[in-house]
Amino acid sequence: MTDWAAELRRCVRCGACREVCPVFDLTRLETDVARGRLARIEQCDQMDRFVTADRDALSRCLQCGRCVEVCQSNVRVPDIVRDAKARSGGATAIESSVAGALGDPARLRRLTKRARVFLAWLARATPDDAGLRLRFALPYFKAGRYVPRIPRRSYLARVAPRAAAGQERVALFLGCGAGHLFDGVGDAIDAILTTMQLVAAVPEQACCGLPAWGMGADREARIAAANWLEAFVPGDYDAILCACASCAAHLQRNLPEVLAGDRRADQAARIADNVHDFFAWLRKRNWRADLGGQRIAVHLPCHARHDVRDGEALIPLLIESGATVIELPDALDQACCGMGGAFGVRHAELSRAIGEKKVQAMLRERPDVIVTSCTGCLLQLRDLVERSGARVRVCHAAELLAG
């Protein structure tokens, strides 16, 4: 067990987090920066009491980890915040029930279906294929928020279950975004694997549990993790490929902690090495596409930058494939897109303002295409590019590499 009180005390209150925190950058509130949040958490712990205001304040952290990068003491702020959320019951009833539904294959299918009908009623299509705009304000979605068109038959509905074929037994874990929303991602990965004479197994699957874990809905995260381990049994595959970097981060780094105290914790620890970010895996095998000099703006997800094994492989992979990767100034290059799971829903305006800075910087460089490797980031980037009026393709990196 982590001694959170000791971890909190490691903060020397130097305030360096104020330099980089994307939320503080906009609000200029000490309460929105790691140092201020830790002061709050310490006090809540001392009084053994979290009230609504504390839960709201904790929800204003993106858990992007930028502060840890500049922290001399390496205080694990995102983990501290996450754990405080869990102890405080930070997730709202709606959030944890959505997170719970994501973690169960059958419930997730039903949820997607309902969402499709609901959104069709609620939204109008945008002129191109980018997706839908909501017509009405909902408590959670501000009017005008772009949402992707939910496909009639998602990738998972079309393909799963499928067995592996080829020299190696690889399996594909899509994650909610690629599995149910952005159904071109799975097809793109299949096309890339075909060039290696491989067919990935696609077992019935649901959510890895990261959204639940991030918001502190530990029970739902445990159920999702257990379901995931039923779908991907250790030893069954030579490699489990993740379409989404954030899922990969969760599976590689958090799963044993999610299942702490559970008999499956060992299993989770064993399988971590077997889970690969798709692009890290591709690069290790020296696979290359031919991107013939395209100018590409890359948004590397925070999870990829911090938590995924070889998580930054996407960038050299694109360069080695002949693309020109646009370099942004450091601070923007490393910036979060502002989505942050439930953060983007609860604090839609802040989230958008944070992402806006990065997207505007990307658009100024006139890229041919903007790519990322997390479907949550993809959702955010599409919304922002769509709203900016720019006609720039925004896609998952696999879709670009598949050609």
Place this chain on the structure above:
Amino acid sequence: MRRFVRELRAVVGPDGVLDEPGALVAFAADSKVRGMAPVAVALPTTTVQVQDIVRLCGRERTPIIPRGAGTGTVGGAVPECPALVLDLSRMNRILRIDENELLADAQPGVVTGEFQAAVEKVGLFYPPDPASAATSTLGGNAATGAGGLRAVKYGVTADWIASLEVVVADGQTIRTGTRTRKGVVGYDLTRLFIGSEGTLGVITELTLRLIPKPKAKATLLALFDELSQAGAATVAVLRSNITPAAMELMDQTALAAVQDHIGDLLPPNVCVLLIEVDGDADEVAKQANGIRELLQGVNAREVRVANNAQETQRLWSARRAISPALYEMRAQKFSEDVTVPISRIVDLIVGATKIAQQHKLVHASYGHAGDGNMHVNFLYDADNPDETRRADTAREELFRLTLSLGGTISGEHGVGVAKRPFIAWEQGPALLDLQRRLKRAFDPLNIFNPGKIFP
């Protein structure tokens, strides 16, 4: 109190006031001193709002604690009584950069590092460079009279402030100083407000002096076996005809703390002088050579010129990382910015080492050797009462030693709360009394950061 908060909201808007208990704890401390949570926090964006707040607090007799980035080390921005914290983080606009007059106007919440970057973009240079510059603010630097790394050649924050706009006790604004190079009309109130730690008024705008940015710089690294040798070398450089832009000393303990940054750049068990020279390219080369020759003549084990920008960056970031990194060795430290006349640096270094040995404490000495301002750190574990007591005693002995060498107990951090008990060791009763009367003249209601500096 409810009404007070309501009136504050009427001044700065609903999202410019914090009064939720969990939010207020974030304002109960600076980077070193813990006090109590304020009753509310206001985040003004304009001078007019600050004026309204000062009037409101005057009427209510509610103390005002101005706060920048909260990177102070002596508790200057920390409430000790029920008070309003005036957080100036949202007054963060650079108002203009006047390239002809070499002046810039900025609000107090502008982050110093961002200001430096902004003026450098147009080829100008703002030399004051506190180690916390990436986070700390211009207003905070002015209110504490912050020093920094480049003081050897360029002086401290105070030397670069031409004029201040200050909101004073009755809510009026005053403008101190001039926009001219010279100006002797009336008292020099600019200097008085600098380093006054928020006890006389609230700085709401600063006019800062700039110079053209030096075209080139070079970093030299001199290795010594003994700390006192490095101290002696410092004096030798200062007596030469070359003035380095910065001259920082780091002892063995300080270097060990930042081993991650340094990696294999240095052999073990050395102390280091890190020297920066700047100017035109040929001038820089000449200075660097001159210093190298000089140091080789005074027992330096080795003198190197940093090879490339990356190595330079690594060395300086290591220097800046020392202060927080020392906490990895012990949970607590006394970090004292004692300053002595430059000819007494060696006495200070030797004396501090002796004090640490006497009290069996881990200690680190580093800092701005070039201006006589060392950071002497005694590390201790607060859970160990005996060690804490020994550190307390060592700290007092260090102050006595500094004063006996003709120095001052604070070169750049200020007095705040942490050094308040010792101010009378340095300044006589008549001087203290006069300063207290000054405070009363400026602040008859005693609402500006009451109780700070003077016991």
